[in-house]
Amino acid sequence: MSAPRITVALDAVIVAVSDRTPRVLTVIDGDPPAIPSGPLDPAGDATLELALRRYVREQAGLEVGYVEQLYTFGDLRRGSAVAPAARAISVAYLALVEQAQPAPGAAWANWYDILPWEDHRSGRPSVIEDALVPRLRQWCEADDHLSGERTARVGLNFGLEKTPWDGIRVLERYELLYEAGIVAEAHIDGGGPDPAPVPGTTMAADHRRIVATALGRLRGKLTYRPVVFELLPGTFTLSRLQRTVEALAGVPLHTQNFRRLVERAGLVEGTGTQTSTGGRPAELFRFREDVQLERPRPGLGIPYR
Amino acid sequence: MSAPRITVALDAVIVAVSDRTPRVLTVIDGDPPAIPSGPLDPAGDATLELALRRYVREQAGLEVGYVEQLYTFGDLRRGSAVAPAARAISVAYLALVEQAQPAPGAAWANWYDILPWEDHRSGRPSVIEDALVPRLRQWCEADDHLSGERTARVGLNFGLEKTPWDGIRVLERYELLYEAGIVAEAHIDGGGPDPAPVPGTTMAADHRRIVATALGRLRGKLTYRPVVFELLPGTFTLSRLQRTVEALAGVPLHTQNFRRLVERAGLVEGTGTQTSTGGRPAELFRFREDVQLERPRPGLGIPYR
DNA sequence: TGTATAATGCTCAGTATGAGTAAAAGAGAG
DNA sequence: CTCTCTTTTACTCATACTGAGCATTATACA
Known part of the structure; x- marks a missing residue:
């Protein structure tokens, strides 16, 4: 008996935040929603990441910026009782985008509809x-x-x-x-x-597990790398920044202390311009790229309690 | 032309610390040292981790405890100019052991011989x-x-x-x-x-990159998970704990403050027994499993500066 | 002119951290 | 038996960071 073939799939958890809601891109061709995914072309795709970007482009019409490998899943599924034609390995990635209109067939799902117990x-x-x-x-x-x-x-x-x-x-x-x-x-x-x-919304195959992996990783990374800014436009108010962080972290933050933290850490710099927000007008800030040169691990020390 | 096959290999960075030196298990069948590695059996191996454990047992005669997936490498190697018969994907793992005698053909290499610039x-x-x-x-x-x-x-x-x-x-x-x-x-x-x-010792294929990935991950994990204890016997003196952490972190630590940190964080508990160490006898401590129930992220806040 | 709302500024106590001094408990030399 | 060396352990102290709260400012709208 010959060894079964192995197929490698790339899965992408594409994250955006809007309206205080963290969102995951889903493709809705079948019934349970799925995340964008597709097989690696062993001859054509030079790198795994490029293959992933290709899929996201094809399936969701999105060009992603920040991309990070999450985890590789390769266990034999308990469900597949009969020996499958091929052993399926899937390499999952996390990608962050400023929200954009996805292609038809793709839609943004609320992260906390998928994992409702995570929003505190x-x-x-x-x-x-x-x-x-x-x-x-x-x-x-x-x-x-x-x-x-x-x-x-x-x-x-x-x-x-x-x-x-x-x-x-x-x-x-x-x-x-x-x-x-x-x-x-x-x-x-x-x-x-x-x-x-x-x-909690059930997803196709093991996609909900992958989404959980992504949320955990993202929450962790928040504390020591300035990844939030990948989800925001070039300028933003501090409260928008705070709402974005809260959306991901799933916990409320003390506004004044958040402000202090973010300014003193040198993560942002004011642009001078203001914007009106329903109360006192807020200053617009931008990410200070230089933090990464000054501090070894610039991030938002979020109290996860 | 038919699509080339895909092969999946499991690579293991097996780490131990002895004599204030962090060590990586290498197998020395070829010339440049390599880390234990072997192909996934798509039909026989139920999970990637089990496949890895099998390989480590076969090649190094070691039974590993703590195992963690590191990264999946799958880029086409620049060197392989001619189209290879199969696309090679490799899933790397980090494993921690209390040092043991490896099988013949395997040997412990000094981590800092491989990455000399990392020891500060x-x-x-x-x-x-x-x-x-x-x-x-x-x-x-x-x-x-x-x-x-x-x-x-x-x-x-x-x-x-x-x-x-x-x-x-x-x-x-x-x-x-x-x-x-x-x-x-x-x-x-x-x-x-x-x-x-x-x-710095060159290793086979991309193994040195994998070792670098492992060291980085381990250094990071040290700060928020009690992983050091996987590398130590059941009881140990605080200075042995400190030397082990220093070996991994690659930085010297202030003894008194390290002691304070470790005790106040509730990471260890004294056993009452003592051991002689060349100076004043030291108390033997053991890891307090319960920290994990009390603190969300118990680790050693190491100043990497 | 008042009121609601959001943004910003400041205080203060408690805790954590970095750095140091000093004492205690053995081993071994003389 | 005493002195010295080494290592472990116990404190101290200034500074930085954190969590929590009160207070003020600037706008929109009734």
Whole structure:
């Protein structure tokens, strides 16, 4: 018997922020929304990143700026019981854009429709206690031997008891929900029926996991690299900057302290011009490229608690 | 013409620390040392990580504990002018072990023999000013148009002028040296002659780049996850912990403050027992697993300056 | 002219960090 | 048995950073 072929796919989590909402680009050809994706052309694509850019251009009509490799997924899917014709490896990327009109067939999805438990800007979302925790507890108690370990993991990742909420653990939380069978795709993959629907848009294949990976990575990166600015126009008010950061981090920030942080860190510089915003007019700022030469790790020290 | 096959290889950067020296496991079948690596069996290996563990067991006789995916390399090598039979993708992993005797054919290499400019424990290593900077400057001036940008990148990454040294930028530094043609493999890949040898052990294929990726990632992770303890026995003195961290971070640390940090962060707990170390006997400590439940991101806030 | 709204400025206590001095507990030399 | 060397451990202190709050300014609109 000959070894099966291997196919390599590139997946792109393309992120933009508008209206205080972080968004992910989805293509809607099939039923469950999917992120732009396509096979690597082993002969034609010189680099993985170029292949990705090509796909995004073709499928979404977007030219992306900042691109970063996220993770490579290559496990045999539990669902594929029959030996597949080819082993599928997928390399996922994170891309950031200032929001633009995508091509027909592509649309911006609200990140927090996909992962509703991640938005803590107006306090801890009720979905955690209402929908998640009861089923997680059930899962913890379902196995006598693993019960303790499971309870600890749940507590740690969902900020139960004394543990503070850690915004960065997006992927760990998703994986816990998957393991516990609480997200719909766990049952699709497992082949079994879905006992009860749970909040959050299900996506094609493992795309929701990839989106979770991306959000976690982005939240982390925010604290030590000036990546937010990739999502903003050339000039912006400090409150727009703050709203963008809050949208990604999923937590509210103290306005005055945010301002202090951002100015003292030398991340931005005023342009002198002003813009009206419904209250006192705000000064327009721009990103100071030079921070990167002055500070080793310029970012926004966000308190993820 | 049919599309070429794709092969997926797993590469492992296996790290241990002993004698104040961070070490990387190398296999020495060919001439330039290589890291353990082998093709994914698309039918037999259920997950990429299991495939990796299998390889490490086979090639190095080691059972690794902590494993983390690093990066996926898939660019067409410049060197391979003739179309290869298969497109090579390689997924690199970082693994941490308490040092053990590797199988014959494998050996521990000193991390700083491979990347000599990264060790700043006894101050800025002279190799930077002696061997690197002159050639980097040459490279900056070699292109009129890119000169400014290149100078800025070099200054930023090698801590020239006012920029502080940033220990984490290991990969950026390697890539700069590669681009500038200062590391030997840049010429092997390019096919041209190597004008002048430069310090640092050359490795097979792109393995030195992978090692650089691993060091950077590990240095970063140190600050927000308790990964050091994967490299240590169950109990250890605080100074051994400090030496291990210093070995990885490549910078000296203030002993008293390190102690304060580590104790106040709740990362360790005393065991009561003592051990003699040449001076006053030291208490033995163990890692406090519970930190992970108390603090969202327990790590060692290392000043990389 | 007042009121709502957002932007900006400033204070203050608590905590963390960098740097240093000093004491304690052994080993080994003489 | 005492002195010295080495390492571990305990404190101190000035400075920087953080979280939280109060206060003021500049506009739009009723």
